[in-house]
Amino acid sequence: MLAAENRPDGAVAVPVAIAHGDGIGPEIMDAVLSILTAAGARIEPRTIEVGERVYRAGISSGIDDAALETLAKTRVLLKAPITTPQGGGYKSLNVTIRKMFGLYANVRPCRALAPYVPTLHPKMDLVIVRENEEDVYGGIEHRQTADVTQCLKLITRSGTERIVRYAFEYARANGRKRVTCFSKDNIMKITDGLFHRVFDEIAAEYPEIEREHMIVDIGAAKLAVNPERFDVIVLPNLYGDILSDVAAELCGSVGMAGSANIGDEIAMFEAIHGSAPDIAGRGLANPSGLLNGAVMMLAHIGQADIAQKIQNAWLRTIEEGLHTRDIYGAQSTRCLSTRDFADAVIERLGMEPQHLHAPAIGNAVVTARPAAHTAPAPQKERVGIDVFIDWTGAPTSLLAERLREATAELPVELKMITNRGTQVWPRASEMTRCVDHWRCRFMGEAPLSGATIAQLIAAIEIAGLETIKTEGLYTFDGVAGYSLGQGQ
Ligand code: NAD
Numbered sequence: 001m002l003a004a005e006n007r008p009d010g011a012v013a014v015p016v017a018i019a020h021g022d023g024i025g026p027e028i029m030d031a032v033l034s035i036l037t038a039a040g041a042r043i044e045p046r047t048i049e050v051g052e053r054v055y056r057a058g059i060s061s062g063i064d065d066a067a068l069e070t071l072a073k074t075r076v077l078l079k080a081p082i083t084t085p086q087g088g089g090y091k092s093l094n095v096t097i098r099k100m101f102g103l104y105a106n107v108r109p110c111r112a113l114a115p116y117v118p119t120l121h122p123k124m125d126l127v128i129v130r131e132n133e134e135d136v137y138g139g140i141e142h143r144q145t146a147d148v149t150q151c152l153k154l155i156t157r158s159g160t161e162r163i164v165r166y167a168f169e170y171a172r173a174n175g176r177k178r179v180t181c182f183s184k185d186n187i188m189k190i191t192d193g194l195f196h197r198v199f200d201e202i203a204a205e206y207p208e209i210e211r212e213h214m215i216v217d218i219g220a221a222k223l224a225v226n227p228e229r230f231d232v233i234v235l236p237n238l239y240g241d242i243l244s245d246v247a248a249e250l251c252g253s254v255g256m257a258g259s260a261n262i263g264d265e266i267a268m269f270e271a272i273h274g275s276a277p278d279i280a281g282r283g284l285a286n287p288s289g290l291l292n293g294a295v296m297m298l299a300h301i302g303q304a305d306i307a308q309k310i311q312n313a314w315l316r317t318i319e320e321g322l323h324t325r326d327i328y329g330a331q332s333t334r335c336l337s338t339r340d341f342a343d344a345v346i347e348r349l350g351m352e353p354q355h356l357h358a359p360a361i362g363n364a365v366v367t368a369r370p371a372a373h374t375a376p377a378p379q380k381e382r383v384g385i386d387v388f389i390d391w392t393g394a395p396t397s398l399l400a401e402r403l404r405e406a407t408a409e410l411p412v413e414l415k416m417i418t419n420r421g422t423q424v425w426p427r428a429s430e431m432t433r434c435v436d437h438w439r440c441r442f443m444g445e446a447p448l449s450g451a452t453i454a455q456l457i458a459a460i461e462i463a464g465l466e467t468i469k470t471e472g473l474y475t476f477d478g479v480a481g482y483s484l485g486q487g488q
Contacts, residue, residue: 014076015044017076018047039313039346050062094261094268106128119251124251127174129170130244177209179212195236315358316354323336385456403460410459411444413444
């Protein structure tokens with residue numbers, strides 16, 4: 001690849017960090033870089049080391065400071081898959097990069113290439129836009145009692161605004177007609193409820209794009225049976241993690257899909273598959289997934305013309321039946337090595353596919369900075385507190401009695417006790433199975449002071465009951481910001 005000053009056309013080359021990865025990584029990266037060079041990509045690669053060797057050198061994140069520094073400068077990374085060594089202590093490199101650099105959107109186009117790549121859904125052509133930073137992926141987990149563990153699910157308004165706006169901007173830039181939101185807001189009314197509500201608010205800014213919302217379970221079922229009906233799907237992190245793999249598998253081409261991780265400052269592009277150690281070094285790997293990641297990268301850095309040229313040549317190669325072993329089948333004419341496949345794409349640069357549709361690639365760079373908030377911050381008032389208690393006694397009325405006795409002098413009232421979310425006091429069903437984890441809800445006259453809260457906890461502890469944690473109960477502009485107990 002030529003540096004900017006050496007390029008005959010004088011165009012400025014964009015510095016791009018390149019990670020060759022592990023397993024099949026180096027061979028597919030070489031193949032991809034040779035295609036980019038032949039296509040005239042205006043990039044200046046800067047190699048960084050990530051992955052297995054870095055892990056083995058004792059750096060548990062899989063990326064060292066020098067690589068991080070390069071990445072902070074280039075702001076764009078093309079990454080081949082890496083091997084995460086087995087055993088504890090190693091952190092996922094992807095999660096590290098995603099979190100350190102705020103890569104909030106994971107974008108994964110899933111398009112069938114029938115009949116050249118067999119699939120039950122030949123017309124499928126959708127894009128999954130997955131929120132990448134929030135939800136249960138904060139990794140905030142605790143064991144709280146002998147029996148009970150918890151994982152905190154965080155959904156923010158600002159994070160949701162960014163991902164939803166990104167999805168609509170992506171749809172607009174890529175001529176997509178509809179954005180579907182998946183959530184589970186019939187159950188998680190506050191967290192997924194926020195995701196859905198923000199989706200509706202932002203959708204209103206894009207009247208030319210159709211919008212719909214589905215509960216994730218029925219949405220997933222429809223996706224599995226009829227993926228052709230979807231266009232762009234935006235969804236929170238966990239649902240997106242699961243369903244983006246389902247979608248890639250459905251279009252028959254897990255080995256061929258690329259993905260982008262986009263942040264306001266930095267973006268990372270890769271194949272969705274792993275390092276395939278079983279076929280490493282044998283020239284069998286399909287470089288298409290990484291190539292498709294690179295095509296997304298070129299669009300991101302404003303080189304849609306080159307991205308289009310590569311995409312067209314690649315589609316032409318596929319439809320001529322020139323295939324690597326993983327997709328070799330009835331429609332194939334020759335079985336090619338990684339290197340020969342790359343050369344076949346290079347030979348077809350400048351050609352268009354004759355059967356497969358070649359979608360127009362725009363300079364689809366979209367960052368979705370949150371809009372400046374003009375609405376005043378809501379009036380927040382503490383109206384109560386949930387105190388979680390580790391207790392193994394029975395009956396529940398005994399716990400209630402002890403709590404009421406302990407807090408009799410304080411300006412709060414015990415209103416409810418739940419166990420695993422189900423109300424067990426003052427009303428209860430005999431059939432509710434109780435564990436050693438009790439949520440005890442105290443309400444008081446608003447605003448409840450910090451001193452009252454401190455006295456409440458102290459009184460409960462002095463009474464010999466163990467408080468595991470507390471959650472403040474707040475209203476925002478008078479609207480309750482907490483859920484009721486099941487059966488309340
Ligand atoms: P994998 O995707 O590497 O391999 C699964 C199967 O698909 C294997 O049979 C493999 O030969 C085949 N395959 C994958 N990519 C191919 C390609 N381009 N061409 C032809 N065949 C291909 O998944 P795995 O075996 O579960 O994981 C291997 C390693 O990769 C693990 O260490 C895992 O942690 C890592 N991994 C890394 C990433 C990443 O870096 N983004 C993603 C997933 C897995």
